[in-house]
Amino acid sequence: MSDDATFMLDGRPIRFEAGQSILQAALAAGAFIPNLCHHPEFKPHGSCKLCTVKVNGRASSACTTRARAGQEVASDTPELNRHRRTLLQMLFVEGNHFCPGCEKSGQCRLQALAYDLEMLNPHYEHFYPPRPIDASHPDVLIDFNRCILCALCVRASRDVDGKTVFALAGRGTAQHLVVDCPSGKLGDTDFAATDKAAEVCPVGAILPKRVGFAVPIGERPFDIEPISVQAAHAAHAEPRG
Template sequence: MKTVSLDGAVVPFAEGQTVMECALAANISIPHLCFLPGFLPHGSCRLCTVKIDGRLASACTQPAMAGQHVEIDTEELRQVRLSLLRMLFVEGNHYCPACEKSGSCRLQKAAYDEGMLDLHYRPWYPKRKMDASHPDVLIDRDRCIFCELCVKASRDVDGKNIFGISGRGIDTHLVVNSKSGLLADTDISAQDRAVEVCPVGAILVKGRGFEIPIGKRLYD
């Protein structure tokens, strides 16, 4: 059987598996955000960056190959992850005390796990348009990390193709596939996978104000 070495552990893999998939199957943790089992990975957040035979690569897109030496839990990679997380935080407006996703937010959890205490960089304080036009679902674009999970879930699971990512660099933003560009003019529902799959507080179901008390939330 073909194997890879993950931080020294010899792990078997099946043909076609990525490094991330083979680590998950072996219960070895590689921090990640935009990767979710069941969705095609595209390595946009880079949080799953590992060192494979001396080169940095995103574990979610890199195919596992026999004899690979993968480094995951090293000080160098911890610093890389910390920098990536800090950049994700400063590129958006992540005011956790005012966000309903707080406590269940995967960006927040990833930053806790890496021991992120400060931003280090200068916050951008972007001004992106909020979309509260729909009666049940709202979009706060300032919290979007462009993981594209909603894009894939809406297209591939819900069969509605409501979301897309548009623009480049600092102008990258989440767009809605309707004539007006507003969520109200789509057939999105609060039960859609595209809504549930958002790892941060960018797509939220309305009317659910801080339902779970602090201390009992997913990542408390």
């Protein structure tokens, strides 16, 4: 069944190119593996663990595991999806995620994955952490309540913008996003609304100011079709080159 550039994902053959991760190859083939901290333009981070799959029976992050010929990869299984729901539930209770009043609702990958994986409740007790809002920048707002520590803004600022505006500080449950300047305020950095880091946040933590609900609820990308279906459509719209 398999050839030199094919692995099996949930019984379906996936062709890959040399150097691709399992996640990259699967997404390119229109096969969705849930993911949060992944972004096609950045090196893998491997921190959210939502893309965990079983490769020849062993659990691995699909974003950091290189695709190899003949791999048997299991992703869409009751066991893995149960673990993914648990991860999502922990993310929801660790921050303050109030979707009804969030501008990102319908465009938020955390919310979209929770719907897609049928997370019906938070299960765990909410932490309700006291987290601030940084509104010091004239054009961009940081709502730390919604940060999921994916580090995409850290990577975008460092690797694309060349500014290192953001970093993750602390460890374990004390880990948090910090702004790299003496005051710790975004308004005191050289951050700009045109930076790559201003557009990569998968949730509603980094948002442009004074833009609220210009697109009606119900007409937003993930309102129209689930994130897994969108991923398949995106792959078909952009044939592998």
